[in-house]
Amino acid sequence: MSSPAAVKGKCILLLVPPITYRATDFVDAAKRLELDVVIGSDGALPLGGNPVVRVDPNDLDGSVRRLLSAVGRVDAVVAVDSDMLPLAARLGAALGLAGNAPDAVAAAADKAMQRRLWAEAGIAQPGFRILSNDDIDGSRLGFPCVAKPVSLSASRGVLRADDKAALTAAVVEIRAILAESGHAQDEPILVEEYVPGWELSIDGLLTDGALAVTAVFDKPDTPDGPTFEETLLVTPSRLPAATLAAATSLAERAARALGLRHGPIHAELRIDERSGEPRPVMLELAARSIGGLCSRSLHFLDGTSLEMLILMNALGAGVELRPPRGASGVLMLPVERGGILQRIEGQTEARAVTGVTGLSITIPIGQTVRPLPQGDRYLGFIFAEGRDAGDVEAALRLAHGKLRAIIV
Numbered sequence: 001m002s003s004p005a006a007v008k009g010k011c012i013l014l015l016v017p018p019i020t021y022r023a024t025d026f027v028d029a030a031k032r033l034e035l036d037v038v039i040g041s042d043g044a045l046p047l048g049g050n051p052v053v054r055v056d057p058n059d060l061d062g063s064v065r066r067l068l069s070a071v072g073r074v075d076a077v078v079a080v081d082s083d084m085l086p087l088a089a090r091l092g093a094a095l096g097l098a099g100n101a102p103d104a105v106a107a108a109a110d111k112a113m114q115r116r117l118w119a120e121a122g123i124a125q126p127g128f129r130i131l132s133n134d135d136i137d138g139s140r141l142g143f144p145c146v147a148k149p150v151s152l153s154a155s156r157g158v159l160r161a162d163d164k165a166a167l168t169a170a171v172v173e174i175r176a177i178l179a180e181s182g183h184a185q186d187e188p189i190l191v192e193e194y195v196p197g198w199e200l201s202i203d204g205l206l207t208d209g210a211l212a213v214t215a216v217f218d219k220p221d222t223p224d225g226p227t228f229e230e231t232l233l234v235t236p237s238r239l240p241a242a243t244l245a246a247a248t249s250l251a252e253r254a255a256r257a258l259g260l261r262h263g264p265i266h267a268e269l270r271i272d273e274r275s276g277e278p279r280p281v282m283l284e285l286a287a288r289s290i291g292g293l294c295s296r297s298l299h300f301l302d303g304t305s306l307e308m309l310i311l312m313n314a315l316g317a318g319v320e321l322r323p324p325r326g327a328s329g330v331l332m333l334p335v336e337r338g339g340i341l342q343r344i345e346g347q348t349e350a351r352a353v354t355g356v357t358g359l360s361i362t363i364p365i366g367q368t369v370r371p372l373p374q375g376d377r378y379l380g381f382i383f384a385e386g387r388d389a390g391d392v393e394a395a396l397r398l399a400h401g402k403l404r405a406i407i408v
C-alpha cells in the first residue's frame with residue numbers, strides 16, 4: 001500500500017451535508033493523514049475546527065463560484081455523503097481534478113436511469129418497468145414484484161407486492177413518502193421483478209474505471225419483504241470464490257456502464273439461483289462508500305480506515321489492498337415500531353458479549369422514531385470481530401438479543 005506519508009500536507013475539500021453519519025470518520029481520516037482540510041457545507045458545524053465555506057446543494061453554480069473564490073489550492077474534492085455528490089462532481093470538473101463526470105453521478109443517483117443504462121449495457125439485473133402515471137396494469141411484470149421511488153435511499157419506500165392490490169397500495173404509500181420528504185411527487189416509480197436469493201454488498205475504489213475491492217459484506221438476514229430492513233453485515237463473504245469473482249466483475253462493469261470512473265462505489269447484489277446456477281444480479285450501485293457507521297467495522301493494514309483509503313485514492317495515491325485478517329461485522333439496529341424512544345436497555349450486557357467491539361446508539365433519547373417504509377434512521381450499530389464470519393454473526397445476534405428499545 002502506498003504510505004499515508006505520500007499525501008501528507010495536501011489539501012482536501014470535504015463536502016459535508018448537514019445530516020450524515022459519515023462526517024466524523026472523514027474528518028478523522030484527514031487528520032490522521034495530516035491533510036489540510038476545508039469543509040463545504042450547508043449546515044454542518046465547523047467540524048474538527050476546520051474552516052467552513054457555506055454551500056447550497058440546490059444552487060450548484062453559485063456554490064461552485066463561492067468555493068472557487070474562497071479556497072486556494074485544492075488537491076481533491078470528496079463528498080462525504082450522497083447529497084453532496086453532484087456538487088463534488090461540478091467542482092472537480094471546474095478545478096480540472098480527476099473525478100466522476102456530473103452526468104455519471106446523476107445517473108448513479110437515479111434508480112430508473114441505472115436500470116436503463118444497465119439494460120443497454122447488458123448488465124444482469126431484475127426485469128423492470130418505469131411506471132408512468134402510476135399505471136399499474138402497464139407494469140406487466142407479474143408477481144411478486146418490488147415497487148420503489150427512484151430517488152430515495154435507506155430502503156425508504158421500497159415495498160414488495162405479491163398481487164395487484166398490494167402494488168396499488170404500495171404506489172399510494174410511495175407517493176405519500178415522496179410528498180413528505182420534499183421530493184417531486186410526480187417522479188417515476190420503479191417496479192421490478194422480485195429476485196429471491198443471498199444478498200451482498202461490494203465496496204470498492206475506482207481508479208480510471210478499474211475496481212479495487214475494499215470489502216464484501218454478506219447480509220445473512222436478507223429480508224424477503226414487504227419492507228427491507230438492512231440489519232446484519234458480515235465480512236469476508238462466505239460465498240464461493242467463483243461466485244464472488246463473478247459478482248465483483250459485474251459490479252465493476254455496472255459502475256462503468258453508469259460512466260463512473262473514480263472514487264468509492266457501494267454496490268448491492270443478489271445471487272439468483274432460480275435457474276440452478278448461481279447468477280449475480282445488480283440491485284443498485286451508489287457513487288459513495290457504505291452508509292451509516294458501517295465502515296467502522298473495517299480495519300485495513302496498520303489500522304488504516306476506509307475513509308483514509310478513500311481520501312488517498314482521491315489524492316491520486318495508489319492504494320494497494322490486502323484482505324484484513326479475521327472477520328468483522330456490524331448490526332444496524334432497526335426501528336421496530338413508531339413512537340418516542342425512551343431508553344435502550346441491556347447495553348452493558350450487549351457490550352460484554354465476546355467478540356463485540358462496540359455499540360453506538362445514534363438516536364437521542366426523547367426523539368420520535370418511525371419504522372420502515374417511512375423511517376430513514378437506525379437506532380444504532382453493534383460492531384463485532386472474530387476468527388471467522390460465523391463467530392461474528394453469532395456475536396452480533398447474541399448482543400442484539402440483549403438489547404430492548406423502549407419506544408412509547
Ligand SMILES: Nc1ncnc2c1ncn2[C@@H]1O[C@H](COP(=O)(O)OP(=O)(O)OP(=O)(O)O)[C@@H](O)[C@H]1O
Pocket residue numbers: 126146148152153154155156158192193194195196199223228230268270283284
Ligand atoms: N428487485 C428486487 N428483488 C429483491 N429484493 C429487492 C429488489 N429491490 C430491492 N430489494 C430489497 O430492498 C432493499 C432496498 O432496495 P434498494 O437498495 O433498491 O433501495 P435503497 O433505498 O437504496 O436501500 P439502501 O439505501 O438501504 O441500500 C435491497 O437491499 C433488497 O434487499
Ligand SMILES: [Mg+2]
Pocket residue numbers: 154155268284
Ligand atoms: Mg440499496
